[in-house]
Amino acid sequence: MLRVYYHPLSTYSQRVRIALLEKDIPAEMVEVDLPGHAQFRPEYLSKNPYGRVPAIDEDGWVLYESTAILEYLEATRPSPPLLPPDPRDRVRVAMHMKLCDLEFSGPARTILLPKRFLPRERWNLEPMEAARAKIDKHLSILEAEIRGKEYLAANRFTLADVCYAPFLQFLPTLEVTPGQAIQSWAGRIVERPSVRETRPAR
Numbered sequence: 001m002l003r004v005y006y007h008p009l010s011t012y013s014q015r016v017r018i019a020l021l022e023k024d025i026p027a028e029m030v031e032v033d034l035p036g037h038a039q040f041r042p043e044y045l046s047k048n049p050y051g052r053v054p055a056i057d058e059d060g061w062v063l064y065e066s067t068a069i070l071e072y073l074e075a076t077r078p079s080p081p082l083l084p085p086d087p088r089d090r091v092r093v094a095m096h097m098k099l100c101d102l103e104f105s106g107p108a109r110t111i112l113l114p115k116r117f118l119p120r121e122r123w124n125l126e127p128m129e130a131a132r133a134k135i136d137k138h139l140s141i142l143e144a145e146i147r148g149k150e151y152l153a154a155n156r157f158t159l160a161d162v163c164y165a166p167f168l169q170f171l172p173t174l175e176v177t178p179g180q181a182i183q184s185w186a187g188r189i190v191e192r193p194s195v196r197e198t199r200p201a202r
């Protein structure tokens, strides 16, 4: 049985929850009490020694890091596919997944964590502004990449779109200025049933 450790407000967990719905994979969902610091108790650290969600446990085999979990689900449950068959298309998906974490979701976290969970007087504005500028630059590069396309890679919904999806919901909170192509792609992605159904309540 596949067990998924997650939190309903966690963007990285949402990636895995989207893939579960897209692929109709049954799983036992275990909510980790992040506000209660359950992620730092020994029982959970044995699943992910970094004390973060998501993590999975399948018959005693444990894995953490959302992108690795997505790859595992794809490798073990290939239908319906979230990766294209062509090798060049596949590595493009891999490239976008990596760039999403390096240039988008990482800096987005610097802005979203305080804005979603801390009172304004505890916001540290300087790194938040630096993160916003980094995201703006990335989005202008991505704008050219995605212009005229429905999805990020291979003309279909892939793991690259899954990685971006939870963070695209927060574009207004990030106060960035995406171009027209990003805006219509983001609109399409956030309206997808698997994304809507797993959307954090705040």
Ligand SMILES: N[C@@H](CCC(=O)N[C@@H](CS)C(=O)NCC(=O)O)C(=O)O
Residues within 6 Å of the ligand: 009, 010, 011, 012, 013, 034, 039, 051, 052, 053, 054, 064, 065, 066, 067
């Ligand atoms: N690189 C990790 C990031 C996971 C992550 O940052 N998870 C957050 C929730 S969205 C977390 O567990 N935070 C708990 C903490 O930092 O104490 C992944 O892709 O899975």
